[in-house]
Amino acid sequence: MARIRCLHLADLHLGWAPRDWGGREAERQQERDSLLRKAVDLALDPAAQIQLVLIVGDLFESHRPPADLVAGVLAELERLVRAGLQVVTVPGNHDEITYHDSVYRKYGREWPGLLVTNPHPERIGVLTLGGTPCYLYSLAYTGGLTGGTEPLRDFPRGTEDGLHVAIFHGSLDWMAGERSLPLSTQGLAEAGYDYVALGHLHQHQVKTVGNTLFVYPGMVEGKNLSDPGTGFFTVVELGAGAPRVDKIPAPVRPYRQVTLDVTGMDDGRLGEEIKKMADPEAVVDFRLTGVLSFLPDWALLTEQLKRQYFYCEVRDETAFLDPAILEKWAEEPTLRGAFLQRMLRRMAAAATPEEQRRNYLAMAKGIAALQGGKARGER
Missing domain, CATH: 3.60.21.10 (Metallo-dependent phosphatases)
Incomplete structure (x- = not known):
């Protein structure tokens, strides 16, 4: 046969x-x-x-x-x-x-x-x-x-x-x-x-x-x-x-998953790492993971990622801001420091994980507003 x-x-x-x-x-x-x-x-x-x-x-x-x-x-x-x-x-x-x-x-x-x-x-x-x-x-x-x-x-x-x-x-x-x-x-x-x-x-x-x-x-x-x-x-x-x-x-457009752990990165290094991963031909599911040590402008970060791929969807899977960073900021003799002291007390007194999460998001938006940026989830 x-x-x-x-x-x-x-x-x-x-x-x-x-x-x-x-x-x-x-x-x-x-x-x-x-x-x-x-x-x-x-x-x-x-x-x-x-x-x-x-x-x-x-x-x-x-x-x-x-x-x-x-x-x-x-x-x-x-x-x-x-x-x-x-x-x-x-x-x-x-x-x-x-x-x-x-x-x-x-x-x-x-x-x-x-x-x-x-x-x-x-x-x-x-x-x-x-x-x-x-x-x-x-x-x-x-x-x-x-x-x-x-x-x-x-x-x-x-x-x-x-x-x-x-x-x-x-x-x-x-x-x-x-x-x-x-x-x-x-x-x-x-x-x-x-x-x-x-x-x-x-x-x-x-x-x-x-x-x-x-x-x-x-x-x-x-x-x-x-x-x-x-x-x-x-x-x-x-x-x-x-x-x-x-x-x-097959000669088709590549679909990829890209994960970037942001732990330990400052704003400048995060931007550099993102640029290294550019692939204008790819369709990308981009995931940010790890623990943040600063609060990015999420709208600008998302726009940067979308520009360097054919198409990109960005998922923010980062954990809360590093507690040590928050404590350090709370000690500052500034409006941000006073705001953080109050929000950290509210988070510590939260009765449920959901209440703690809501307080965290409120804190993140407040910090972003004080810094002139946008928190995750904002448009």
């Missing part, structure tokens, strides 16, 4: 539009919408030796994407077909086929490759790849027809020699609160597929049950910082011997 290399895509979510990205919303949306072109470029690279491309749901963010975006997608898929690659597209839950105006109903007749439309698990076709027959099984979730209140357990599987590949957009077993098609892991394993290509979960997952390999490729390019993407394409090699899963780095 020949080895077959498959580019397994899912959850591209083309058409997703970011909000409140500092005026870069359109730029970021255009970048993400170019992801399919990058995937097609990979598939057409002779070095990749791709023969089959599976798009396992949520190609689009919505079941009704803009016409110009659809036109671009059809053109990219046609590039694959013209080059002799096999392409299979399965609707997901974001781009569900259920609706009368679904992109897959409107453009189904002209969709390049094999478009899955049947509402129940069926054999959807057989492809010959490198001389090896590849039997495909799938469904397109359709409201009112497919079901979905309990995990699907019965799956068809022929007995012919060759590869038997299942392609489903959904959750393995039932996940409470999930808006997805529930699939029984045991049922899929008992069917005896050589490969189960999955979509829906945005994290990369690989597992084997019995003799069956299950793979979620994950979302390649991130949305928000809470949904950062994998940063790689998933290529699976099937055939004689054990399957192999390769991660191919």
Whole structure:
């Protein structure tokens, strides 16, 4: 049996539009919408030796994407077909086929490759790849027809020699609160597929049950910082011997988490450390931790951080100001010193941690006002 290399895509979510990205919303949306072109470029690279491309749901963010975006997608898929690659597209839950105006109903007749439309698990076709027959099984979730209140357990599987590949957009077993098609892991394993290509979960997952390999490729390019993407394409090699899963780095904008411990820093050093971490290409979740020895102007600090990244969200996870610093300031023969003496007494007399926290915040705002800056939480 020949080895077959498959580019397994899912959850591209083309058409997703970011909000409140500092005026870069359109730029970021255009970048993400170019992801399919990058995937097609990979598939057409002779070095990749791709023969089959599976798009396992949520190609689009919505079941009704803009016409110009659809036109671009059809053109990219046609590039694959013209080059002799096999392409299979399965609707997901974001781009569900259920609706009368679904992109897959409107453009189904002209969709390049094999478009899955049947509402129940069926054999959807057989492809010959490198001389090896590849039997495909799938469904397109359709409201009112497919079901979905309990995990699907019965799956068809022929007995012919060759590869038997299942392609489903959904959750393995039932996940409470999930808006997805529930699939029984045991049922899929008992069917005896050589490969189960999955979509829906945005994290990369690989597992084997019995003799069956299950793979979620994950979302390649991130949305928000809470949904950062994998940063790689998933290529699976099937055939004689054990399957192999390769991660191919994708040319996407990096999503990063950056943590800076401010303990022991003064204002000048904090600014220097922040400048060292600048990366204008990255989308960054920036976290400040540790114990402050001074009270920064949080508005200015946040603005500085946002200027040195493509996009940045700042989290203040610092602890209270260093008690030794507060005691030292309280000894000053100044208005700040008198204010701190009173606030420290109030904090010491607080009956609950919540009351102490409120007094601390009041103290921090008071110090900031006296210094002409802004405390955390102020706008």
